[in-house]
Structures are given as structure tokens and as C-alpha cells.
Amino acid sequence: MLLIMKHAESVHFTTSLIALFKKRRKELEMSHLKLAEKCGVSRMAISHIEAGKRIPTIATCYKIAKALDLKLSDVVKKVE
Numbered sequence: 001m002l003l004i005m006k007h008a009e010s011v012h013f014t015t016s017l018i019a020l021f022k023k024r025r026k027e028l029e030m031s032h033l034k035l036a037e038k039c040g041v042s043r044m045a046i047s048h049i050e051a052g053k054r055i056p057t058i059a060t061c062y063k064i065a066k067a068l069d070l071k072l073s074d075v076v077k078k079v080e
Contacts, residue, residue, distance in 0.1 A: 018050060018052070020075055021050075046064075
């Protein structure tokens with residue numbers, strides 16, 4: 001039961017983090033392609049991350065946050 005709860009918490013955290021990134025991208029009127037170019041990943045990767053088809057690594061989260069002019073530590077605090 002504890003393992004299931006921890007998994008649910010991590011899924012919620014990741015989903016919330018991605019939602020915040022997506023919201024910020026839209027606020028900046030930035031396309032998937034532009035974000036991908038700024039953070040050095042493929043457009044398809046950004047699309048799959050936002051669609052919940054791919055879980056980003058911490059390194060990718062850092063790159064996305066930086067490309068969106070955010071500090072990853074601030075984003076994590078908002079999501080926690």
C-alpha cells in the first residue's frame with residue numbers, strides 16, 4: 001500500500017510540474033518547436049512530455065525550466 005501511495009505522489013508531482021511548464025510556455029506564446037530549440041531536445045520530446053507519454057529526466061526538466069526563464073528550484077517549490 002505504501003509503495004502505491006508513493007507512486008501516486010510521484011505521478012501527481014510530475015503531472016503538476018509538466019502542467020506548470022506547459023502553462024508558462026503558452027504564456028510566452030512559445031511553440032513546441034521553439035521550446036525544443038531553446039532547451040536542446042526534440043520537438044517530439046516536448047510534445048510527448050506535455051501529453052504525458054514521456055516522463056522527463058531531471059536534466060530535461062532543468063533545461064525546460066531554463067528555456068522558459070524559470071528556476072527549477074522555484075518550480076519544484078510551487079508544485080510541492
